[in-house]
Amino acid sequence: MHTQMHIHNHPRLSAVVPALCVFVGGAIGTALRTALSLLQPTNFAWPWVTFIVNSLGALLLGFLLEYLSRTGKDEGCRKLFRLFAGTGVMGGFTTYGTFILEVDSRVIGTHVALGIGYAVVSILLGVILAGAGIVLADAVTARKIATNARTAAQDEEEK
Numbered sequence: 296m297h298t299q300m301h302i303h304n305h306p307r308l309s310a311v312v313p314a315l316c317v318f319v320g321g322a323i324g325t326a327l328r329t330a331l332s333l334l335q336p337t338n339f340a341w342p343w344v345t346f347i348v349n350s351l352g353a354l355l356l357g358f359l360l361e362y363l364s365r366t367g368k369d370e371g372c373r374k375l376f377r378l379f380a381g382t383g384v385m386g387g388f389t390t391y392g393t394f395i396l397e398v399d400s401r402v403i404g405t406h407v408a409l410g411i412g413y414a415v416v417s418i419l420l421g422v423i424l425a426g427a428g429i430v431l432a433d434a435v436t437a438r439k440i441a442t443n444a445r446t447a448a449q450d451e452e453e454k
Contacts, residue, residue, distance in 0.1 A: 316375045320383015328388050340409055342397040345390060346417055352389035353421040356381060357428025365436040 328348050335344040359381050367373050394417060401410030 313375060313378050316379040317383040317386075320379040320385075321387035322383075324384040324387025324389075326387075327384075328390060332393075340401075340406060341413065342393075345393050345397055346413070349389050349391075349394060349417060350420050350424055352385050354424040354428045356385045356389075357425035358432045359385070359428075361429040361432035362436060365432065366439075 328344075331348060332344045335342070360377070363369065363373060363377055363381075369377060394414075398410050398414045401407070401413065404410075
């Protein structure tokens with residue numbers, strides 16, 4: 296007789312598996328960000344890589360979390376995927392610490408206006424892009440729901 300193992304029935308696994316999802320996702324996100332950061336010389340006035348990474352991360356995270364919340368419950372594999380992709384990959388990919396260091400080095404140095412401008416633009420754009428991700432996920436899920444409703448109606452007509 297084969298017994299199927301469920302994570303929620305094993306307290307040790309129920310704590311380890313989510314942590315592993317975050318750990319593996321974080322390693323992937325950090326590796327991606329690090330690889331991209333190698334593309335930018337250190338003498339650039341505007342830290343483009345961090346700016347792009349954080350902006351893209353805000354958009355993707357807004358989309359991911361809204362999409363997942365609209366398409367099902369946060370449990371089982373969906374929860375593990377959220378932890379892997381959202382907390383792990385996007386958490387490792389984006390970087391608040393580097394952002395703060397880049398702002399600080401410009402404000403303390405000779406580029407005060409650039410540092411303040413970088414901080415303001417980064418934060419405002421991040422909020423706007425997270426909102427755009429949410430709106431995009433809403434549109435995608437609304438379209439998916441409408442398509443499913445049309446398909447169900449067509450199936451009913453064929454019966």
